[in-house]
Amino acid sequence: MGGEGMETGEGARTAQGGVGTAGPGPASLALMERAQRRIPGGVNSPVRAARAVGGRPRFLRSGRGAYAVDADGREYVDWAMSYGPLILGHAHPAVVAAVTEAARHGTTFGAPTEAEVRLAETICERVPSVERVRLTSSGTEATMSALRLARAFTGRDDVIKFAGGYHGHADAFLVEAGSGVLSTGIPGSAGVPEDTVRHTVVVPYNDLAAVEEALRQRPAAAVFVEPVAGNMGVVAPLPGFLPGLRALCDRYGALLVFDEVITGFRVARGGAQERYGVRPDLTTMGKIVGGGMPVGAFGGRADILSLLAPEGTVFQAGTLSGNPLAMAAGLATLGELDRPGTYEGLERTAAALAQGLEEAAREAGVALYVARVGSMLTPFFRAGSVTNLDDVRASDTAAYARFYHAMADRGVLLPPSPFECLFVSTAHGDEEVERTLEAARPAMRAAAGGA
Numbered sequence: 001m002g003g004e005g006m007e008t009g010e011g012a013r014t015a016q017g018g019v020g021t022a023g024p025g026p027a028s029l030a031l032m033e034r035a036q037r038r039i040p041g042g043v044n045s046p047v048r049a050a051r052a053v054g055g056r057p058r059f060l061r062s063g064r065g066a067y068a069v070d071a072d073g074r075e076y077v078d079w080a081m082s083y084g085p086l087i088l089g090h091a092h093p094a095v096v097a098a099v100t101e102a103a104r105h106g107t108t109f110g111a112p113t114e115a116e117v118r119l120a121e122t123i124c125e126r127v128p129s130v131e132r133v134r135l136t137s138s139g140t141e142a143t144m145s146a147l148r149l150a151r152a153f154t155g156r157d158d159v160i161k162f163a164g165g166y167h168g169h170a171d172a173f174l175v176e177a178g179s180g181v182l183s184t185g186i187p188g189s190a191g192v193p194e195d196t197v198r199h200t201v202v203v204p205y206n207d208l209a210a211v212e213e214a215l216r217q218r219p220a221a222a223v224f225v226e227p228v229a230g231n232m233g234v235v236a237p238l239p240g241f242l243p244g245l246r247a248l249c250d251r252y253g254a255l256l257v258f259d260e261v262i263t264g265f266r267v268a269r270g271g272a273q274e275r276y277g278v279r280p281d282l283t284t285m286g287k288i289v290g291g292g293m294p295v296g297a298f299g300g301r302a303d304i305l306s307l308l309a310p311e312g313t314v315f316q317a318g319t320l321s322g323n324p325l326a327m328a329a330g331l332a333t334l335g336e337l338d339r340p341g342t343y344e345g346l347e348r349t350a351a352a353l354a355q356g357l358e359e360a361a362r363e364a365g366v367a368l369y370v371a372r373v374g375s376m377l378t379p380f381f382r383a384g385s386v387t388n389l390d391d392v393r394a395s396d397t398a399a400y401a402r403f404y405h406a407m408a409d410r411g412v413l414l415p416p417s418p419f420e421c422l423f424v425s426t427a428h429g430d431e432e433v434e435r436t437l438e439a440a441r442p443a444m445r446a447a448a449g450g451a
């Protein structure tokens with residue numbers, strides 16, 4: 001299969017109803033040429049390059065609601081949604097107005113501002129386990145700072161994470177999952193010293209026995225978990241997994257850290273901890289909390305957060321942390337999410353999409369399992385459900401790549417990797433689901449290899 005230029009059958013229609021050309025258009029291709037000269041891989045974050053689906057990226061130039069327009073002027077129903085922040089869709093009027101108004105009063109001060117206090121209060125009100133919180137400019141900063149804090153609080157160095165779990169690109173988290181249950185110390189990136197990941201223990205997701213074994217062998221500062229995994233595609237926690245982690249952390253004196261950078265304010269108003277009724281010690285956030293601007297946050301128990309400088313001895317800082325434009329976007333987004341029926345609506349749209357995709361697959365004779373929790377979902381080309389990274393890896397990634405290209409050529413943008421989520425926003429509704437399923441029927445036949 002040759003990447004872009006996928007065979008999509010005759011008469012591939014764009015979202016505008018015209019006849020589409022296979023692959024990215026000339027403007028995107030020309031931009032990629034230029035980009036690759038000056039930016040490694042042509043992108044500022046690797047997945048965007050679309051190599052995981054054997055293609056080249058469409059450059060996007062604008063977005064509105066559930067739709068994005070590429071550099072060639074083609075319109076798409078966008079389900080990638082910037083990997084999660086855009087729960088209100090692109091350029092939501094309330095967010096645009098808030099950011100515009102904030103910009104008029106100054107873009108950064110390096111002094112405390114009221115908007116930071118308001119966002120902190122808003123987060124703590126929605127997520128009761130977060131008694132105090134500090135704001136950062138990315139999820140990566142939030143998770144690496146939470147790890148530093150957990151190590152300082154417990155006086156322990158080890159950290160347990162799950163295979164397929166992503167917690168940003170700080171060195172300590174960039175550990176590949178080995179095949180052994182307790183594989184440690186294998187950096188998943190060049191440039192990460194083995195010494196740095198010596199303290200990182202990787203265990204399979206949804207495997208409480210492995211967690212207990214790890215905790216018994218080595219006292220850990222913390223267990224970091226995505227309460228719904230979203231970075232190997234959606235993998236839901238099995239019943240009992242999250243409460244089990246809580247109990248194990250209590251028994252062995254480790255902190256339980258929920259990485260809710262994706263799930264926060266998405267799978268419920270108060271995040272996954274509300275949806276599953278489990279109270280972590282620390283929580284990391286990002287994506288939605290910034291409403292499309294660069295924001296992260298970490299917070300939790302007051303006694304732990306008080307260790308942060310200048311109250312305590314754990315250093316953590318950021319020139320643009322609490323940036324006024326970002327605070328405005330976050331506050332506007334969280335405010336909009338409080339409209340009655342928001343989460344029910346997201347759930348309904350996502351369920352219709354998931355069901356429709358499974359039907360389209362069945363009609364095409366393709367094995368498909370759509371993993372879904374609330375408004376995050378991943379179509380895995382395999383029969384049967386997924387509970388960990390091994391299951392995920394056993395899906396047919398080539399089929400996903402064919403599906404991705406066939407959908408893009410028909411005006412529907414999916415994440416350019418089989419291991420990411422589709423994100424439903426409040427701007428997606430019946431019409432977008434219908435357009436998507438109309439494209440999915442022939443695209444499933446392409447996925448089957450019969451294009």
Ligand SMILES: *Cc1c(COP(=O)(O)O)cnc(C)c1O
Binds near residue numbers: 138143296
């Ligand atoms: C996206 C993500 C991060 C990293 O956030 P950035 O803002 O990209 O640095 C951390 N954890 C999870 C679960 C994420 O999905």
